[in-house]
Amino acid sequence: MAPKNEGSAKKVMNKGAWTAEEDQKLSQYIEIHGAKRWKTIALKAGLNRCGKSCRLRWLNYLRPNIKRGNISDAEEDLILRLHKLLGNRWSLIAGRLPGRTDNEIKNYWNSHLSKKINNKEKTVLEASTPPENMPPKIYTRTDVEGARGAGTSEGNFDINEFFDFTAEGSYGLDWVNKFLELDEDPWLTDKKVSIV
DNA sequence: AACGAAGTCAACCGCTAATTT
């Protein structure tokens, strides 16, 4: 990507692909001062970039323990299950896959999995059409809570609490798997499932 | 070999939420 020149009064920021030199500057600065206040980081590290761009580069590429390369079958399976449960909440899904970023998972979903799903759905729908009068399956909060076994008090469902995984281990997905086992009906698609 | 189509993925954009002043 070629840098754009947007106006002459404002200082023109670099845009597009990062150079190895920029990466090094950013990494070095964060190593010493930590990853806080991205605007300041961009300035102090001598990067002609906006803070937002620095943050993104760090989180998606430079951060330690980033896993790069092919998504394994186990990871793919996890993504599929979590997406079925959480929808396009990429950061939450990424949170369950150590070393993977939300951007990477989003890209992987858009380029690989969404097609897979579409094809699968087509095949399934052709093979087994649901009975005319069968209503879509609606999960209640009780279903969800029961499946997770978290024991949230009745009438006090908190969606944020439900999706808060911070207290669990990276692969502590038993409750998710239990939950997903509930909708084994082959014709059931995520469009037909909703939590009310 | 050449060219267009399709696929991939890093980076940007716009917006909202959270935090700080």
Added chain:
DNA sequence: GAAATTAGCGGTTGACTTCGT
């Protein structure tokens, strides 16, 4: 409590690569 600033998220874009003809 209000305004300003910062962080984070998801959708989208566009350059580059790969594939098919």
